[in-house]
Amino acid sequence: MHIPDGFLDTKTWVTTAAASAATISYTVKKVSKEFDEKDPPLMGVLAAFIFAAQMLNFPVAGGTSGHFVGAALAAILLGPWKSMLVMLSVVGVQALLFGDGGITSLGANVLNMAIIAPFIAYWIYEILKRFNIYVGTFAAGLISTVMAATACSIELASSGTIPFVISAPLMTGWHLLIGIGEGLITSATVSYLVKVRPDLVRGQASLDWRSLLVFGGVSAFLALFLSPLASTFPDGLERVAHDLGFIKKEANLFKALIPDYAMPGLRSEGLATGLAGFIGVLVTILIGYGIATIAKRRSSGRIN
Amino acid sequence: MCRNHARDIVDTDKLVRDHCDNTKSSSDVHLHSHRHGKVVHKHPHYHPPAKKHVDAGDEKQHQHTHAYSFEVYSYADSAIHRLDARTKTVSFVALILAIVLTPASEVWRFLLFMLLIGSLYTTSGVPLSFGIKRSLIIIPFVAFAGLLLIFMPDKPHPSMYEFGFASFPIKHGGIFILFNALIKSWLSILTVVLLYSTTPFPKFIKGLEMLRFPRPITMLFAFMYRFMWVLTDEIKTMIRARDARAFGMKRNLQHMRVIGQMIGSLFIRSYERAERIYIAMQSRGYSGTVNTLDTSVLTRQDVIFILLFFGLLIAILTWRF
Numbered sequence: 001m002h003i004p005d006g007f008l009d010t011k012t013w014v015t016t017a018a019a020s021a022a023t024i025s026y027t028v029k030k031v032s033k034e035f036d037e038k039d040p041p042l043m044g045v046l047a048a049f050i051f052a053a054q055m056l057n058f059p060v061a062g063g064t065s066g067h068f069v070g071a072a073l074a075a076i077l078l079g080p081w082k083s084m085l086v087m088l089s090v091v092g093v094q095a096l097l098f099g100d101g102g103i104t105s106l107g108a109n110v111l112n113m114a115i116i117a118p119f120i121a122y123w124i125y126e127i128l129k130r131f132n133i134y135v136g137t138f139a140a141g142l143i144s145t146v147m148a149a150t151a152c153s154i155e156l157a158s159s160g161t162i163p164f165v166i167s168a169p170l171m172t173g174w175h176l177l178i179g180i181g182e183g184l185i186t187s188a189t190v191s192y193l194v195k196v197r198p199d200l201v202r203g204q205a206s207l208d209w210r211s212l213l214v215f216g217g218v219s220a221f222l223a224l225f226l227s228p229l230a231s232t233f234p235d236g237l238e239r240v241a242h243d244l245g246f247i248k249k250e251a252n253l254f255k256a257l258i259p260d261y262a263m264p265g266l267r268s269e270g271l272a273t274g275l276a277g278f279i280g281v282l283v284t285i286l287i288g289y290g291i292a293t294i295a296k297r298r299s300s301g302r303i304n
Numbered sequence: 305m306c307r308n309h310a311r312d313i314v315d316t317d318k319l320v321r322d323h324c325d326n327t328k329s330s331s332d333v334h335l336h337s338h339r340h341g342k343v344v345h346k347h348p349h350y351h352p353p354a355k356k357h358v359d360a361g362d363e364k365q366h367q368h369t370h371a372y373s374f375e376v377y378s379y380a381d382s383a384i385h386r387l388d389a390r391t392k393t394v395s396f397v398a399l400i401l402a403i404v405l406t407p408a409s410e411v412w413r414f415l416l417f418m419l420l421i422g423s424l425y426t427t428s429g430v431p432l433s434f435g436i437k438r439s440l441i442i443i444p445f446v447a448f449a450g451l452l453l454i455f456m457p458d459k460p461h462p463s464m465y466e467f468g469f470a471s472f473p474i475k476h477g478g479i480f481i482l483f484n485a486l487i488k489s490w491l492s493i494l495t496v497v498l499l500y501s502t503t504p505f506p507k508f509i510k511g512l513e514m515l516r517f518p519r520p521i522t523m524l525f526a527f528m529y530r531f532m533w534v535l536t537d538e539i540k541t542m543i544r545a546r547d548a549r550a551f552g553m554k555r556n557l558q559h560m561r562v563i564g565q566m567i568g569s570l571f572i573r574s575y576e577r578a579e580r581i582y583i584a585m586q587s588r589g590y591s592g593t594v595n596t597l598d599t600s601v602l603t604r605q606d607v608i609f610i611l612l613f614f615g616l617l618i619a620i621l622t623w624r625f
């Protein structure tokens with residue numbers, strides 16, 4: 001999932017780099033304000049910890065193995081902001097010191113593994129831990145891995161390297177298997193820590209709405225700017241789908257949700273596609289908000 | 305993330321291999337333990353000079369681990385090693401940008417880039433074979449993309465490749481896209497390998513800092529670099545202990561729980577180590593920022609190198625037949 005140089009075209013790597021740089025600089029500012037002088041060594045050592053934990057392999061289907069990623073664990077133990085910086089330094093050092101992931105694609109890799117993955121993991125954990133902490137940790141590990149992989153295939157598709165309909169099922173399916181392992185290990189780690197050092201697992205922190213807003217902002221930015229740029233793509237994509245003949249179902253499904261990804265009554269196709277993407281993000285956030293509110297009401301009486 | 309390493313249920317092979325590798329590269333591991341904290345240093349950025357000639361066998365590594373010996377050449381000496389970290393960072397990142405921005409149809413420009421990279425390797429004394437070996441890290445991704453791209457049609461009547469019993473459509477556009485990605489990623493990774501093989505990482509971080517990279521991030525990088533091998537050693541010890549005790553263990557849910565406990569205990573150890581580090585640093589006058597006596601200035605060599613390098617880059621990018 002570390003994208004090397006050359007796999008992304010200029011518009012994609014510039015856009016993702018800008019999005020990552022904006023998010024990271026906001027994070028640095030926010031964290032620096034709350035920075036304890038104790039924090040830099042702690043976060044640095046924990047980045048090294050994530051790096052070392054990635055040495056652990058677990059078997060995935062077919063005799064292959066995946067390794068632990070740790071974005072969800074970092075998000076659960078450190079919260080969204082610090083975990084983003086920790087994952088940033090893991091991804092950054094891997095790119096600069098091992099060549100694992102390219103220099104121009106660093107922005108995309110940071111976006112997938114150091115921004116999207118911890119953010120989604122944190123959000124899901126915060127919502128689901130009200131029901132059950134282990135359901136939350138498992139879902140956080142699973143869904144963050146899958147979402148990072150999906151973001152990766154979106155970037156490849158927007159670059160025109162690999163069409164989304166081809167890469168997404170493979171990437172997502174494969175990372176679904178890896179994500180199950182990630183989720184199980186994250187759950188096991190948290191349950192061990194709850195038993196041994198409960199003080200290290202963060203307490204009953206409430207949902208951080210500002211983090212949610214920033215996450216929504218980044219997604220909206222990507223939807224607005226990336227999807228219009230990719231809007232010339234679906235034509236070629238649909239033809240490939242028809243040529244191959246095995247993706248008709250998916251194409252119909254997408255059409256049913258938002259017809260052709262375009263809003264009726266708008267002339268400019270690029271603008272319409274961007275708006276459709278933006279509305280999609282908005283709807284997703286609203287659904288999440290709804291679930292969170294219901295969860296809060298239902299469990300307000302029985303928080304331990 | 306390479307997950308191409310198929311493992312047996314009982315991985316005795318790996319145990320033996322681990323052992324062999326350890327004996328083979330014991331000098332290197334020793335060097336490392338020196339470099340990363342088991343010995344008290346006078347200076348936080350003190351590094352003993354690395355050996356120049358290391359067995360080729362040391363470069364051997366497991367696919368799923370990161371080698372100790374990836375930076376064997378970082379501490380060597382050459383005209384390029386002596387350049388300021390900033391010079392090298394700016395030049396090599398510019399080279400990668402130039403490579404990525406060149407259209408794939410102009411193959412001869414890539415040949416010129418190859419020549420430039422080859423001559424840089426020769427000047428720096430880093431063997432090209434080392435660069436090529438280290439560049440294999442991109443293979444999992446390239447294989448994934450390559451398989452998809454080769455067998456992807458884009459014409460209404462795609463040409464087919466026949467393999468006796470099966471036929472696959474071949475997309476000419478796909479092969480072109482693959483060539484584009486492959487040549488660019490390969491030349492770029494060769495450049496990255498050259499950068500880290502000629503610049504010790506602490507100096508590189510210092511250079512980034514002087515290039516106005518945000519201080520909190522460079523500090524994180526420095527701390528991570530300082531402790532990643534210490535913690536890697538620790539997790540390797542734990543892996544060895546697990547493999548020795550759980551000989552023949554089924555890889556099932558129980559196994560996941562064991563991995564979770566290993567990570568949990570590594571987390572506690574890391575956390576407590578971080579607390580000790582903080583106390584130790586505080587008692588030595590740390591107050592939120594790290595200050596070093598390590599200053600570097602741009603010399604005449606740096607200016608000449610930058611002028612020459614950027615001149616060459618512009619020539620390669622603009623030259624037409």
